[in-house]
Amino acid sequence: MTHALHLISRRRAVHGLAACALAPLMARAQAWPAKPIKITVAYPPGGVADAMARLLADKLAPVLGQSVLVDNKAGASGSIGMDAMAKAAPDGYSFGFSAISPLVLNPHLGKSPFDAANDIAPVASVIASPVLLLGTSALAAKDFKELVAAAKARPGALRWATSGPASLGHIVLEQVKAGTGVDITHIPYKGGGQQINDALGG
CATH class of the missing domain: 3.40.190.150 (Bordetella uptake gene, domain 1)
Structure with missing residues (x-):
């Protein structure tokens, strides 16, 4: 994120x-x-x-x-x-x-x-700053619908990086989980720099 x-x-x-x-x-x-x-x-x-x-x-x-x-x-x-x-x-x-x-x-x-x-x-x-959901090239999903399908096929396997607990990214994650029933693992960071670096690294 x-x-x-x-x-x-x-x-x-x-x-x-x-x-x-x-x-x-x-x-x-x-x-x-x-x-x-x-x-x-x-x-x-x-x-x-x-x-x-x-x-x-x-x-x-x-x-x-x-x-x-x-x-x-x-x-x-x-x-x-x-x-x-x-x-x-x-x-x-x-x-x-x-x-x-x-x-x-x-x-x-x-x-x-x-x-x-x-x-x-x-x-x-x-x-x-609008919110964007981004994934690496290794993620097979090409749109949100495919992301939800991938998450349902592999409960807990997908990871969602945010700027920390209670951050806007975390709130969006919880909304997505509640609205779709998927299980995505939250990975909190202190800020965006390391979050982006780790996400790009897979």
């Missing part, structure tokens, strides 16, 4: 993030930014979120005139990274980069270490 990304305008994303972060600080008549900015990514290096955050950081730095650092804090389907960001000083220098899972799904599936509604403020939507 991986994601295909459709980027909104880079210039729009960069300027939107900068403007949103700048507004409350300008109201206090403070010079901003006066020091490097940190973006906490809730997933490990090598995945989609990490790549997009680094692209954003590279574009933000010359616009803001300060270094923009990317700090990966992976685990618990993004909750560890978002918890670290939620507990950072609310000084306009700490931002988070995450999928919706730790903010929308995780709080409904178990105890979250932070309050997504009150501890985190939205700044900008940077990417839109």
